[in-house]
Amino acid sequence: MSLPVDPKVIPKPPVPLEFSVKAESIKITGFWMFLVSDMLIFASLFSVFAVFRSRIMAGPTPNQIFHYGSTLLETLLLLTSSFTVGMAIFAMRKSHAQAMMTWLVVTLVLGAGFVATEIHEFITDVQHGITWHVSGFLSGFFVLVGTHGAHVSFGIAWAVTLLFQLSRRGLTPVTTRKLYTFSLYWHFLDIVWVFIFTFVYLFGKIT
Amino acid sequence: MAKEPSEQIIWDEERGEPGFGFIRPHFHQEIFPTSQIVGYVLSLALTLTSFLLVIHRTFSASPLLVAILILAVGQAGVQVGIFMHLRESRGPAWQVIPLFLGFFIAGGMIAMSIWIMMFKWGGY
Known part of the structure; x- marks a missing residue:
C-alpha cells in the first residue's frame, strides 16, 4: 500500500472567494440553518392562514379584496429582483465589482418597488375598513403577508449597508460571503412569495 | 501567498471529492450566465401559467388548486436549484x-x- 508521497492539496474545482476561508464558508452553512428555521416560521403562519381562511364573519371575502393587477406586479418585481441578485453573484464570481454593485442596486430598486406596492395595497385596504381585527381570515392574511413584507424591508436595509461595505472594502472573503448569504436570503423570500401568491391570492380568487 | 493550514482547500487527490450522492459539493462556474437566464425565463413562464390558468378558469376549482400548487413547487425548485446553488459547499x-x-x-x-x-x- 502506497502512502501519499505528495501531500499537495489541489483545489479541484477552484473554490470561489466566499468559500476560500474555512470560517466564512462555515457561516454560509450556518445561514442555511437560519433559512430552514425561518421557513418553519412561515410554515406556521401558512398553517394559521389555512385554518382561518374561510372564517370571514361579516368581513369581505378573499375574492372581494384581492386584485390580479397588484398581485401580478408584486410577483414580477420580486421574480425579476431574484434574477438580478443572481446576476450580482455571477458578476461577483467574475470579480467584476462594478457590475456587481449595479445589479445589487437594481435589486434594491425592484425590492423597494415591491414593498411600496404592498404598502399601498395595505393602506387602501385599511381605508376601506379592511383591518386585521375584522375577521380570522384578515388576521391570518395581514400577519402572513406582513411578516413577508417585513423580511423584504429588512433585506433592503441589509443590502444598503452591504453596498457601503463593498464600496469601501472591495471583494474580500468576508464581503463576498456577506453578499452570498444576502442572495440566499433574497431567493428564499422569493420562494415564500411564490407560495403566498399561490396559496393566498390565487386560491382566494378561485374559492 | 501561503495559506494557514485551516484555510487550505479540502479536496485532495488521494481522498477525492468529499461527499457522495446528493451532498457531493458542486460549484456553478460559467462563462456566460446561461443558468440564470434559463431560471428567470422558467420562473416567469411558471408564474404566468398559473395566473392565466386562474384568470381563464381552465379547470374546475379542485384540479385548478392542485395545478397551481404543482406550478408553485416547480417554481421553488427553480429558485433552490438554479439561483441558490444548493450544493455549493x-x-x-x-x-x-x-x-x-x-x-x-x-x-x-x-x-x-x-x-x-x-x-x-x-x-x-
Whole structure:
C-alpha cells in the first residue's frame, strides 16, 4: 500500500472567494440553518392562514379584496429582483465589482418597488375598513403577508449597508460571503412569495 | 501567498471529492450566465401559467388548486436549484439534509392543519 508521497492539496474545482476561508464558508452553512428555521416560521403562519381562511364573519371575502393587477406586479418585481441578485453573484464570481454593485442596486430598486406596492395595497385596504381585527381570515392574511413584507424591508436595509461595505472594502472573503448569504436570503423570500401568491391570492380568487 | 493550514482547500487527490450522492459539493462556474437566464425565463413562464390558468378558469376549482400548487413547487425548485446553488459547499453539502427535513416538517404542518380542520368544516 502506497502512502501519499505528495501531500499537495489541489483545489479541484477552484473554490470561489466566499468559500476560500474555512470560517466564512462555515457561516454560509450556518445561514442555511437560519433559512430552514425561518421557513418553519412561515410554515406556521401558512398553517394559521389555512385554518382561518374561510372564517370571514361579516368581513369581505378573499375574492372581494384581492386584485390580479397588484398581485401580478408584486410577483414580477420580486421574480425579476431574484434574477438580478443572481446576476450580482455571477458578476461577483467574475470579480467584476462594478457590475456587481449595479445589479445589487437594481435589486434594491425592484425590492423597494415591491414593498411600496404592498404598502399601498395595505393602506387602501385599511381605508376601506379592511383591518386585521375584522375577521380570522384578515388576521391570518395581514400577519402572513406582513411578516413577508417585513423580511423584504429588512433585506433592503441589509443590502444598503452591504453596498457601503463593498464600496469601501472591495471583494474580500468576508464581503463576498456577506453578499452570498444576502442572495440566499433574497431567493428564499422569493420562494415564500411564490407560495403566498399561490396559496393566498390565487386560491382566494378561485374559492 | 501561503495559506494557514485551516484555510487550505479540502479536496485532495488521494481522498477525492468529499461527499457522495446528493451532498457531493458542486460549484456553478460559467462563462456566460446561461443558468440564470434559463431560471428567470422558467420562473416567469411558471408564474404566468398559473395566473392565466386562474384568470381563464381552465379547470374546475379542485384540479385548478392542485395545478397551481404543482406550478408553485416547480417554481421553488427553480429558485433552490438554479439561483441558490444548493450544493455549493467546501466539504459535503450538509445543508441539503436539514433543508429537506425542513420541507418535510413545513409540508406536514400545513397539510395536517388543513386535514384536521376538515372534520370541523366538513370539507375544504
